Amino acid sequence: xxxxxxxxxxxxxxxxxxxxxxxxxxxxxxxxxxxxxxxxxxxxxxxxxxxxxxxxxxxxxxxxxxxxxxxxxxxxxxxxxxxxxxxxxxxxxxxxxxxxxxxxxxxxxxxxxxxxxxxxxxxxxxxxxxxxxxxxxxxxxxxxxxxxxxxxxxxxxxxxxxxxxxxxxxxxxxxxxxxxxxxxxxxxxxxxxxxxxxxxxxxxxxxxxxxxxxxxxxxxxxxxxxxxxxxxxxxxxxxxxxxxxxxxxxxxxxxxxxxxxxxxxxxxxxxxxxxxxxxxxxxxxxxxxxxxxxxxxxxxxxxxxxxxxxxxxxxxxxxxxxxxxxxxxxxxxxxxxxxxxxxx
Numbered sequence: 001x002x003x004x005x006x007x008x009x010x011x012x013x014x015x016x017x018x019x020x021x022x023x024x025x026x027x028x029x030x031x032x033x034x035x036x037x038x039x040x041x042x043x044x045x046x047x048x049x050x051x052x053x054x055x056x057x058x059x060x061x062x063x064x065x066x067x068x069x070x071x072x073x074x075x076x077x078x079x080x081x082x083x084x085x086x087x088x089x090x091x092x093x094x095x096x097x098x099x100x101x102x103x104x105x106x107x108x109x110x111x112x113x114x115x116x117x118x119x120x121x122x123x124x125x126x127x128x129x130x131x132x133x134x135x136x137x138x139x140x141x142x143x144x145x146x147x148x149x150x151x152x153x154x155x156x157x158x159x160x161x162x163x164x165x166x167x168x169x170x171x172x173x174x175x176x177x178x179x180x181x182x183x184x185x186x187x188x189x190x191x192x193x194x195x196x197x198x199x200x201x202x203x204x205x206x207x208x209x210x211x212x213x214x215x216x217x218x219x220x221x222x223x224x225x226x227x228x229x230x231x232x233x234x235x236x237x238x239x240x241x242x243x244x245x246x247x248x249x250x251x252x253x254x255x256x257x258x259x260x261x262x263x264x265x266x267x268x269x270x271x272x273x274x275x276x277x278x279x280x281x282x283x284x285x286x287x288x289x290x291x292x293x294x295x296x297x298x299x300x301x302x303x304x305x306x307x308x309x310x311x312x313x314x315x316x317x318x319x320x321x322x323x324x325x326x327x328x329x330x331x332x333x334x335x336x337x338x339x340x341x342x343x344x
Contacts, residue, residue: 011069011204012066012067012068012069012071012205013062013066013068013069013204013205013206013207013209014068014069014206015027015030015031015059015068015069015070015071016055016209016210017210018052018055018056019051019052019055020042020046020050020051020052020053020055020056021038021039021042021046021052022038022042022043022046022052022053022056022084022088023051023052023053023055023056023059024038025037025038025042025056025084026056026059026060026081026084027059029080029081030059030068030071030075031070031071033072033075035078035080035081036080036081036084038084043084043087043088043091046091048091048092048094048095049095049214049215049218050214051213051214051334053088053091053092053214054092054214054217054218054221055214055217056084056088057085057088057089057092057217057221057225058209058217058220058221060081060084060085060088061085061221061224061225061228062206063075063076063081064076064224064228065151065154066151066205066206089225092218092221092225093225096222096310096313097306099313100306100309100310100313103305103306103309104305104309105301105302105305105306106301106302106305107238107290107294107301107304107305107308109305110238110304110305110308110309111241111242111245111286111308114242114245114246114308114312115245117249123316123319123320123323124250124253124319125141125318125319125322125323126249126250126251126253126254126257127253128323128326129141129253129254129257130253130254130256130257130260133257133261133326134261135199135261135262135263137326137332138199138257138258138261138263138267139199139200139201140322140331140332140333141322142192142195142196142199142201142267143196143201143208143211143333144208144211144212144216144332144333145192146192146196146201146203146207146208147206147208147209147212147216147217147220148219148220148223149188149189149192150189150192150193150203150205150206151189151205152178152188152189152192153175153178153179153188153189155223155224155226155227155236156171156175156178156223156227156236156240157175157227158227158228158236159171159226159227159233159236159237159240160172160175162230162233163233163237163289163292163293164296165292165295165296166288166289166291166292166295167237167288167289167290167291167292167293167296168292169288169292170284170285170287170288170289170292171237171240171285171289173284173288174244174281174284174285174289177277177281188270188273191266191269191270191273192270194266194267194269194270195258195263195264195266195267195269195270197266198263198264198265198266198267199263199264199267210334210336211333211334211336212333212334213321213332213333213334215314215317215318215321216318216321218314218317218318219314219315219318222239222310222311222314223236223239226239226307232303232307233293233300233303234293234297234300234301234302234303234304234306234307235303235304235306235307235310236307237289237290237293237300237304237307238290238303238304238305238306238307238308238309238310238311239307239308239310239311240285240289240307241285241286241289241290241304241307241308242307242308242311242312243311244281244282244285245282245285245286247274247281247282248274248275248276248279248282251271251272251274251275252271252275254271255268255271255272255275258271290304
């Protein structure tokens with residue numbers, strides 16, 4: 001994971017190998033330009049939380065972002081790929097709804113636990129990194145989070161044309177900050193590339209996909225799932241609000257972790273930047289984006305609550321994966337070619 005300097009422009013990433021029948025069929029289809037060919041039973045067998053389904057879904061979603069080297073841009077709207085994507089999304093969304101069948105259905109119930117700092121932080125990744133984390137763990141955390149942060153806020157932009165009035169204005173105000181408030185060097189994705197360079201990581205978009213386990217891919221896929229479907233606009237707003245509410249305290253701990261481990265000024269700055277900014281964003285999102293959306297479309301309240309609950313569920317699963325690995329002294333990255341990454 002050696003680092004070139006952060007690039008202002010980036011080529012499309014290379015495709016990775018599949019992790020099962022379905023993802024292998026997607027990779028083959030993208031490489032050859034042909035429709036995906038797979039056993040329909042493989043899709044039914046695929047674990048909705050597993051490596052095969054989550055990688056297949058991630059690859060198909062990436063066609064709407066940077067695409068892949070050697071893959072025609074027209075494949076973004078290929079009807080065969082879209083049909084497969086829809087089938088994968090259905091499996092993923094059903095699994096989420098089953099696991100969250102007892103989750104709150106009101107915004108007040110969904111967000112109330114997030115507004116108070118928990119007393120027990122033993123399950124907090126940011127707390128672990130702040131107090132006990134080692135530099136190699138910070139590097140793994142950054143490598144995994146790069147799959148979102150190098151396109152930070154992009155999935156949320158899809159909701160803007162689906163909002164009106166206060167919700168639209170509030171969302172655009174927050175997104176304006178995420179994209180540097182008119183200054184290219186302050187775009188949050190670019191700031192994260194600086195963090196990665198400080199940690200001696202490859203800053204290329206998608207460079208760490210092959211090392212990312214399904215539990216991480218699911219957190220990124222969730223945003224694309226919500227963002228690409230107008231019917232899930234309430235869930236996307238719920239997700240966005242959840243992220244903004246929880247970001248400031250977590251970012252404060254991560255900035256302290258970077259400082260304690262001597263990660264570098266850009267690494268510390270990325271999280272320090274989010275402490276104050278996201279505290280302000282939280283108020284705008286709660287009052288204007290969520291409040292404005294529900295004033296216009298009150299029937300979407302259960303969807304907003306669902307988006308929040310789904311975010312918490314997947315972040316908790318990722319946190320458990322990271323902490324279990326690190327406390328056992330092993331890498332949380334996915335092994336490739338039978339080789340487990342060294343935990344140092």
